[in-house]
Amino acid sequence: MANRVPLASIQQYSQEHLREVLNTAGHRLTPQREKVLSLFQRLGPGNHLTADDVHHHLKQSGKKVSLATVYRSLKLLVTMRLLDEGEWQEGLRCYELRQGGSKVVHHHMVCMRCDHTEEFTSEVITAASRDVAQVTGFELTEVRLTLRGICRRCRQRSKAAAETVP
Numbered sequence: 760m761a762n763r764v765p766l767a768s769i770q771q772y773s774q775e776h777l778r779e780v781l782n783t784a785g786h787r788l789t790p791q792r793e794k795v796l797s798l799f800q801r802l803g804p805g806n807h808l809t810a811d812d813v814h815h816h817l818k819q820s821g822k823k824v825s826l827a828t829v830y831r832s833l834k835l836l837v838t839m840r841l842l843d844e845g846e847w848q849e850g851l852r853c854y855e856l857r858q859g860g861s862k863v864v865h866h867h868m869v870c871m872r873c874d875h876t877e878e879f880t881s882e883v884i885t886a887a888s889r890d891v892a893q894v895t896g897f898e899l900t901e902v903r904l905t906l907r908g909i910c911r912r913c914r915q916r917s918k919a920a921a922e923t924v925p
């Protein structure tokens with residue numbers, strides 16, 4: 760189910776994309792922004808981090824970047840289309856590496872109890888979205904779905920808890 764883009768292609772893509780963005784948008788990739796971006800690249804796909812997570816990771820690896828700078832960098836990297844943002848965890852703004860260009864879209868299945876997130880791709884969802892766009896006369900620019908439920912581990916845990924009740 761988790762149909763992930765290989766890490767190598769993402770890094771390649773990002774470097775390429777980076778150059779392209781820098782050439783066109785006039786944004787500067789400051790050392791702070793680069794630190795934030797390379798953290799996502801190092802962790803690889805499937806990692807969804809909040810600003811606090813990013814701040815924590817950078818601090819742990821001995822890089823001094825303030826939380827305010829992390830917030831600003833994340834916002835700009837989204838504008839530069841190097842990161843995607845979403846509320847995959849309830850009420851928490853998360854960020855992830857934008858993967859493989861606009862053609863590879865992935866969706867999220869999020870556990871409501873522990874925030875465990877599975878990524879998946881689906882041709883059916885893509886096709887259905889195109890249909891809806893056509894019928895409604897929209898030009899489709901983004902297909903992104905967040906499904907919520909209870910993950911296998913949490914279900915097993917509650918089942919085990921129920922069995923121990925006398």
Ligand SMILES: [Zn+2]
Pocket residue numbers: 805806807855865866867878
């Ligand atoms: Zn994701």
Ligand SMILES: [Zn+2]
Pocket residue numbers: 870871872873874875909910911912913914
């Ligand atoms: Zn769970």
